[in-house]
Amino acid sequence: MSVLNASLNLFSHKVLASLLMALALVLSGCGGGAQTHESNAQIESDATGGTDETGGGSQDPIDEPATPAVLNLVSQPSSASIAEGESHTFVVLVEHENPITVTWSFNGSVVQRSSSTSLTASEAGTYRCSVTDGTTNVRCDSFTLTLTAEQYLTIDSQPLNQMVNEGVNVTMSVGATGSGNLSYQWYFNGASIAGATSAILELDSVTVADDGEYYVVVSNASGSTTSSTASLNVAASSVQGRALITWNRPLMRADDSSLTDSEIQSYEIYHSDSANGTMERIDTVDAVYLDYTATGLAQGTHYFSLVTVDTSGLKSSLSDPVSVTIN
Incomplete structure (x- = not known):
């Protein structure tokens, strides 16, 4: 073999070897190494919230929903009954974080709207209340106010002291006013007198045995009241x-x-x-x-x-x- 041929052969082998190495490098760049790089980029992208589809940078973080402010009814007003001429205050107890407005209604019409959690009422009917903090609304159950007739009892005139002789008839009386039906019970020396249940007490042909103290208890639905004590003095007579x-x-x-x-x-x-x-x-x-x-x-x-x-x-x-x- 000549020197020239040997040189050409050597050059050919070097070129082929270079091409083989270049091809190996290209295949290596398209194979597992490139896949590994893409996976690593995806993991990083997930960790940072994703990548811009255009390759221009990462996306903004997604806001989580805000937790609503606390607004609860702790206790509600209860129905009540009062006497005519009186008033009653209803109260609602509210747990809240933000300022509240309480609306009170009576028989379907608004009677008070403010931050007050109480309402003073004197009219019979159905009441409601609702509470809002501007975002959330809560309503209480309906409740009622009932009026009852005023109960009263007064003694206007008292039984009077008397001095009489034996054998005469004696009348004692009391004057009373009050609501509803009035009942009476007369007493003699602290003991009730049978059948003496009217405003007038009549004693026929009194004797010295009737000498003593008398009073009457007057009652109605509101209670009872006792009159003042009246003394009856009976003078004995040997002959009538x-x-x-x-x-x-x-x-x-x-x-x-x-x-x-x-x-x-x-x-x-x-x-x-x-x-x-x-x-x-x-x-x-x-x-x-x-x-x-x-x-x-x-x-x-x-x-x-x-x-x-x-x-x-x-x-x-x-x-x-x-x-x-x-x-």
């Missing part, structure tokens, strides 16, 4: 007598002019315990009567006189007294 007094119709006036039946209106009866004592009027009877029975007379002598009253109101002088003795 009566006397029948009769007279004739007068025919003449003091001036001797005639007096007819139709001109007489009535007769006044006067009594005294002594002949020289002051006469006191004890009764008046109509002109149709010509007699009178005096009762409850103690032992002794009693004196009676008569005064005639005409239809014009003129009165005669006292007649001569007549005496009656009770033994």
